[in-house]
């Protein structure tokens with residue numbers, strides 16, 4: 260039976276799109292059975308609808324506390340019965356209960372060569388440090404911030420005239436290669 264992939268995304272969803280296209284090309288013998296999002300306005304929702312992928316919205320503000328939000332998110336994930344959860348631009352920290360339930364079954368894409376520049380604004384951090392090479396990392400999610408075991412990385416050279424946007428764009432091109440490849444692996 261085809262493996263069941265659930266993607267969790269908060270925004271634009273270009274990495275989600277890269278996974279959709281890899282599935283459509285037959286590069287990954289699996290099915291994306293749901294998009295789960297915390298953002299009812301996420302462009303990722305339109306991408307899911309265009310690909311015929313069911314969407315589950317779990318709104319943070321609709322929950323009384325962080326714990327009840329995490330519980331609602333866990334229920335949504337359980338209902339989708341994932342073999343693999345792909346965090347593709349999910350802009351929240353995943354709670355302990357979910358991390359434990361899906362240990363080694365949840366991966367994340369980060370726009371830097373971890374363990375450098377974890378957390379937000381990874382491209383800005385790279386520019387401020389003056390590194391000459393950065394990139395992207397796909398890693399398993401554990402209880403640390405962007406610190407789980409690394410699956411694969413791709414490098415990007417930093418140019419002298421790069422700003423945050425130009426660097427982010429070049430990293431994104433590599434993300435769109437790295438994420439489907441990690442999902443396939």
Ligand code: GRF
Nearest residue numbers: 271272273274348368369370
């Ligand atoms: C990507 O840079 C990803 O590495 C980071 O958030 C961004 C999401 O972009 N975690 P998109 O929504 O996939 O276009």
